[in-house]
Amino acid sequence: MLTVRIIPRLELCSDVVVKEASNLQHLGADELWFWGCHSDMERSNLKSSREALSVPITVACAPRIAEVERALDAGADRVLVPAHESSLIENIAKRFGECACSVALRTEEAASGAMRYRIDLERGGNLGRDPLRWAQQAVECGAGEVVLSAFDKQGARRAPGAELTAMVSAAISVPLVAAGLLAESEFYEALGAGADAVQSDALGKDGACSLPTVKRNLAELGVQVRP
Amino acid sequence: MSHSPAPTVRLLWADARPSSALQACLQRLGVPMLPDATADEVRADAMPLIVHGRGTFETAARALRDSGTFDALRERIRAGMPTFAIGSAFQLFARASEESPGVEGLGILDIDLQRFGNSLPVPQLGWNVAVPEREATLLDESFAYFNNAYAMARAPRRWAASWSEYDGPFVAALECGAVVGCQFHPELSGGPGLLLIHNWLQQELVAC
Numbered sequence: 001m002l003t004v005r006i007i008p009r010l011e012l013c014s015d016v017v018v019k020e021a022s023n024l025q026h027l028g029a030d031e032l033w034f035w036g037c038h039s040d041m042e043r044s045n046l047k048s049s050r051e052a053l054s055v056p057i058t059v060a061c062a063p064r065i066a067e068v069e070r071a072l073d074a075g076a077d078r079v080l081v082p083a084h085e086s087s088l089i090e091n092i093a094k095r096f097g098e099c100a101c102s103v104a105l106r107t108e109e110a111a112s113g114a115m116r117y118r119i120d121l122e123r124g125g126n127l128g129r130d131p132l133r134w135a136q137q138a139v140e141c142g143a144g145e146v147v148l149s150a151f152d153k154q155g156a157r158r159a160p161g162a163e164l165t166a167m168v169s170a171a172i173s174v175p176l177v178a179a180g181l182l183a184e185s186e187f188y189e190a191l192g193a194g195a196d197a198v199q200s201d202a203l204g205k206d207g208a209c210s211l212p213t214v215k216r217n218l219a220e221l222g223v224q225v226r227p
Numbered sequence: 228m229s230h231s232p233a234p235t236v237r238l239l240w241a242d243a244r245p246s247s248a249l250q251a252c253l254q255r256l257g258v259p260m261l262p263d264a265t266a267d268e269v270r271a272d273a274m275p276l277i278v279h280g281r282g283t284f285e286t287a288a289r290a291l292r293d294s295g296t297f298d299a300l301r302e303r304i305r306a307g308m309p310t311f312a313i314g315s316a317f318q319l320f321a322r323a324s325e326e327s328p329g330v331e332g333l334g335i336l337d338i339d340l341q342r343f344g345n346s347l348p349v350p351q352l353g354w355n356v357a358v359p360e361r362e363a364t365l366l367d368e369s370f371a372y373f374n375n376a377y378a379m380a381r382a383p384r385r386w387a388a389s390w391s392e393y394d395g396p397f398v399a400a401l402e403c404g405a406v407v408g409c410q411f412h413p414e415l416s417g418g419p420g421l422l423l424i425h426n427w428l429q430q431e432l433v434a435c
Contacts, residue, residue: 099374
């Protein structure tokens with residue numbers, strides 16, 4: 001039986017990213033996500049991490065095929081691109097397979113309280129469209145995984161919540177990752193709502209959650225985890 | 228793992244690009260590597276060969292055809308020469324795949340690959356348990372990392388299978404003498420993946 005995945009995230013600009021990644025693998029990380037693969041130094045850190053790790057690596061990429069290729073060449077097993085980049089998603093799926101393509105479904109809470117797809121954090125813009133439709137379109141284009149994250153009305157990151165997680169899970173045929181979780185209780189909520197994996201920055205060195213403790217607690221609740 | 232000197236392996240990419248994860252894995256095992264095996268080397272060289280693919284059935288077949296190694300690999304495997312195929316390179320053992328209609332596999336196995344059913348998310352992404360049959364000697368029961376949407380639902384005769392469950396049983400790995408095929412990715416499967424490759428290489432040392 002497939003286990004749920006517990007996924008920490010690290011920044012490639014850090015001087016100690018390879019050491020931290022190795023430590024997280026040792027503690028039971030089921031895969032590792034890396035952010036910020038832009039400069040030569042960051043790509044070098046990705047290569048060094050690849051050499052040190054024997055678990056899968058996902059890298060958040062700038063939405064251009066050349067950047068995707070560079071990330072895969074530097075050691076990524078999968079790339080994460082925005083869910084609205086339909087032609088890029090098609091291109092990745094065709095050339096590297098659906099398993100190589102995860103899409104980021106960033107959502108934000110509108111003034112009305114409804115969740116809408118968020119395209120540009122810095123400028124606060126959005127495509128004014130139901131996130132479920134973007135998720136479904138991305139899957140139709142060949143995405144192999146959807147990564148759901150959420151922001152509140154003030155632009156602060158928050159957990160996607162059970163309702164949205166369940167809606168997206170029901171709307172797509174591919175695995176769903178609930179991302180940006182901040183506390184252990186949010187892991188249980190997301191997995192209970194249909195997420196296949198959870199991602200959290202709180203699992204890192206200075207984070208609030210301990211990977212072994214999270215896995216032990218999930219196992220005690222009957223959730224299938226990799227020891 | 229023992230520390231017997233590892234034999235040199237040849238690498239063949241059924242893919243547009245080399246797998247740095249596999250190279251790192253072999254480096255960790257202290258295995259010398261010779262990349263980009265030629266058709267003649269694939270066909271006739273007794274040195275262990277690892278062929279790796281992570282794209283689609285079609286891209287794997289095309290990569291081998293483009294490098295001129297497609298027919299040579301079929302001959303090699305049929306001759307039972309030491310070969311370890313991973314991911315979509317393993318899938319090419321089949322005749323065909325629902326993923327790429329009209330694309331011919333190596334046809335080593337009288338089997339077609341089918342997409343997983345709709346009851347679970349597809350592709351399968353993550354860690355699943357691989358359980359070897361009694362006749363499978365290289366793999367212990369362990370968690371392995373899978374990323375596949377297509378799989379073999381039955382095992383061929385004369386091959387020792389390891390099995391996993393995802394919307395029903397499917398073949399996680401096959402062994403037949405010196406030939407091994409893995410649906411999962413040992414290079415991404417932590418210690419158990421390293422151990423599987425190590426065991427295969429040690430078997431080759433004994434055989435030599």
